[in-house]
Amino acid sequence: QVQLVESGGGVVQPGRSLRLSCAASGFTFSSYGMEWVRQAPGKGLEWVAVIWYDGSNKYYADSVKGRFTVSRDNSKNTVYLQMNNLRAEDTAAYFCARYNSGHEDYWGQGTLVTVSS
Amino acid sequence: DIQMTQSPSSLSASVGDRVTITCQASQDISNYLNWYQQKSGKAPKLLIYDASNLETGVPSRFSGSGSGTDFSFTISSLQPEDIATYYCQHYDNRAALTFGGGTKVEIK
Numbered sequence: 001q002v003q004l005v006e007s008g009g010g011v012v013q014p015g016r017s018l019r020l021s022c023a024a025s026g027f028t029f030s031s032y033g034m035e036w037v038r039q040a041p042g043k044g045l046e047w048v049a050v051i052w053y054d055g056s057n058k059y060y061a062d063s064v065k066g067r068f069t070v071s072r073d074n075s076k077n078t079v080y081l082q083m084n085n086l087r088a089e090d091t092a093a094y095f096c097a098r099y100n101s102g103h104e105d106y107w108g109q110g111t112l113v114t115v116s117s
Numbered sequence: 118d119i120q121m122t123q124s125p126s127s128l129s130a131s132v133g134d135r136v137t138i139t140c141q142a143s144q145d146i147s148n149y150l151n152w153y154q155q156k157s158g159k160a161p162k163l164l165i166y167d168a169s170n171l172e173t174g175v176p177s178r179f180s181g182s183g184s185g186t187d188f189s190f191t192i193s194s195l196q197p198e199d200i201a202t203y204y205c206q207h208y209d210n211r212a213a214l215t216f217g218g219g220t221k222v223e224i225k
Contacts (some may be wrong), residue, residue, distance in 0.1 A: 033212050037161075045153075045161065045204055047214035059211045095160055099212050102167060103151045107160035 123217030
């Protein structure tokens with residue numbers, strides 16, 4: 001069965017970096033785009049980034065452009081989110097999701113990132 | 118950038134009631150519109166894709182309609198397990214996403 005498992009969250013000081021991972025299993029990872037979506041405490045869903053199935057295209061929300069980088073390793077069935085220069089407003093649960101022909105059909109359980117001094 | 122305006126932000130209804138949520142796009146998005154359910158502390162779950170298609174395994178009391186700029190999502194008979202926040206979501210040809218603000222559904 002399809003599984004997405006995020007890891008790498010934690011507490012980090014403003015201005016520092018963190019790398020999130022999302023390990024996929026149960027499907028042909030290299031055939032699907034992957035999304036990162038976040039949710040600040042008590043708030044709605046916010047799209048963060050997408051990487052196409054082969055890594056050829058990557059797009060970011062304006063709020064993270066220039067600070068976050070999405071990448072993938074299809075040999076390891078893993079997508080990453082490198083987050084630099086973190087701000088308090090980046091505090092959120094971060095979800096990875098599989099992009100399937102216009103919709104996200106599988107989601108991970110999320111990993112919590114807290115940016116605080 | 119396309120904006121998605123979802124209403125109401127919250128609603129309270131009785132078990133068995135018909136519940137409708139609307140979502141308006143700031144420009145024509147054809148049928149590039151999905152609906153998700155998120156229960157407290159959980160990841161979102163896809164219910165409706167491409168405006169009106171029911172995801173496999175989702176109960177038929179959920180439905181969606183619309184195209185262009187105006188969309189709606191309906192629960193035909195509200196059940197206790199439907200307590201959740203519902204989001205509309207637009208996707209574009211880059212696979213970039215825009216979410217509506219969400220609608221919290223509670224039981225009266």
